[in-house]
Amino acid sequence: MTRIPEETIEAVRSKTDIVDLIGEYVQLTKRGKNWFGLCPFHDESSPSFSVTEDKQLFHCFGCGASGNAITFIMDIENSPFTEAVVKLAERTGIEIDATVGEGSGAKQHNEFKSMIEAHALAANFYSHLLLNTVEGEEALEYLEKRGFTRESIEKYGIGWSLNDNEALSGLLKRKSFDMRDMERAGLCIMKDDGTGYFDRFRARIMFPLHDDNGNVVAFSGRILTGSKQEAKYLNSPETPIFEKSHILYNFHNARLNVRKTGKVILFEGFMDTISADRAGVTNSVAVMGTSLSDTHLLKLKRIAKDLIICCDGDDAGWEAAKRFADMATQKGLDVKIALLPGKMDPDDYITEHGGDAFREKVIGNPHSFMSFIMAYAKRSKNLSYENDVLQYIHEVLEELAKRSSPVERDLYFRQLSTVTGVSIEAINQQFIKMAGHQAKKAKTEPKHGETMRPQPTVPIRKKTGTERAERLLLFHLLSDGELFDRIRLDKQNLFVREDYVAIFIRLAGFYEQHGIPDFHRFAESLEDRELRKIVLESAMVERDPEHAAEEIADCISHLEKYKISLTIHAKIHESKEAEKINDHTRALELAREIIQLRKSLTTL
Secondary structure (H helix, E strand, O other): OEOOOHHHHHHHHHHOOHHHHHHOOOOOEEEOOEEEEOOOOOOOOOOOEEEEOOOOEEEEOOOOOEEOHHHHHHHHOOOOHHHHHHHHHHHHOOOOOOOEOOOOOHHHHHHHHHHHHHHHHHHHHHHHHHHHOHHHHHHHHHHHHOOOOHHHHHHOOOEEEOOOOOHHHHHHHHOOOOHHHHHHOOOEEEOOOOOOEEEOOOOEEEEEEEOOOOOEEEEEEEEOOOOOOOOOEEEOOOEOOEOOOOOOEOHHHHHHHHHHHOEEEEEOOHHHHHHHHHOOOOOEEEOOOOOOOHHHHHHHHHHOOEEEEEOOOOHHHHHHHHHHHHHHHHOOOEEEEEOOOOOOOHHHHHHHHOHHHHHHHHHOOOEEHHHHHHHHHHHOOOOOOHHHHHHHHHHHHHHHHHHOOHHHHHHHHHHHHHHHOOOHHHHHHHHHHHHHHHHHHHHHOOOOOOOOOOOOOOOOOOOOHHHHHHHHHHHHHHHOHHHHHHHHHHOOOOOOOHHHHHHHHHHHHHHHHHOOOOHHHHHHHOOOHHHHHHHHHHHOOOOOHHHHHHHHHHHHHHHHHHHHHHHHHHHHHHHHHHHHOOOHHHHHHHHHHHHHHHHHHHHO
């Protein structure tokens, strides 16, 4: 296995701006000299995740996660050290030997890399066929009639798959790809007789689907002409590199504009996103189908404050918008819903009314959640009938009881009264009754999809003097190799807690190999995430540089005293046990040892 040179690792770390890197995953806001956002490692509603630009470190005050740019990638993507360095090297333009990473975990990594390379080849192949061949002319004309420009076709990598069973499979085989991996990647299918492979996508307009880093990981293929025998869209199956619940269409393109505006537009399908982009809406994403997952929402919550949902104007679109809005509000996002008239989809609206109208009247003028709920509840009602009026009021008040302020209640009570003719007083009485019932129910029942469990609101425990001494001493040991050697020779291991003992042992091995202090590199060498967290927490501890010697002496003294007190406690217990079995000789011996230990405490 080829090791990455230490100077290359240092270059990757120093050239990576940690604020820019983490800002691609988390919406960061500057407060003072640090940046803050929602922690990507645990679910939280208030930002406790801090990024320190001058130290190039991050720390979460909620869950304790800490690290630098390399360990962030290791943790956020569950990547081994070498893979994280390679990823950041590609990002910063630093070349790394292609043989790096052979060995543990490399087989899976290389397989995934091969799948991604094959998808890149396929995307280029399909694009070439659409833009530069006679076979792609009909599909290109169709796209141009739909309003696609060559610029947008190239931006989204749209292509064409030949009506040929082995066009792509043959190319992949000629390029020496493992065809079994290509089948697992969803690009081809094994023939029934097992003699070879044929293309999954044939005679379809091809839309590449990208992961968060911009790699093509799947395709959606649209038939050119209608057919009852064939599905309009054929999507890649889920594969080792493609999970629908993790991928949002256009996320890699939209992320920067979302961070700038603080808003993200969510569409039902990727064609809506492409149409919106042509209309100048550049901060939109789309789900794969109509499935919105918790993973999608957490990803959006980390980069945006506001979510605008825009679904089709037909019944299915209204239902999708309601479902998306319910899920998003439960995750704490500020949700608004952009409604389309009639049964239009975004492309229909843009074609008929133009991009400016779509930006200003639809996306620029969305409904609040409760305003949408009122429109949603009213759609299927005939308010000439008493039962429909009662049901309409009930549905609106049910949502209003969950999430509104007194001002909102007053506003919507008035609207309900105007629409239904029922007095504000009667509506208010009905609301009070319903809110009381819901409050009583909430105490005994979990919310939909949740299990009853205590909320993690326990205050953070203050560290004891011994814990603070261990952390401060570890900082000095990480910074001073000579101090480590001196303590190792004179004192052996002063640490009390097992994690710190383990770190001390590993630090000994690190100094033997590297010779000089480097807490970044040491933390990166630790496979155990909890140990990494302790090391990087210690590296960020506040200290007094002008009184380092006194700090070290105080830490050593405190830990030595603590260890002696633990020994005294153990011997007192042993002495009592000896007395119980009438072993007076042993009890007397232990008493003398306890006296000597107590005397030694006074000399420290």
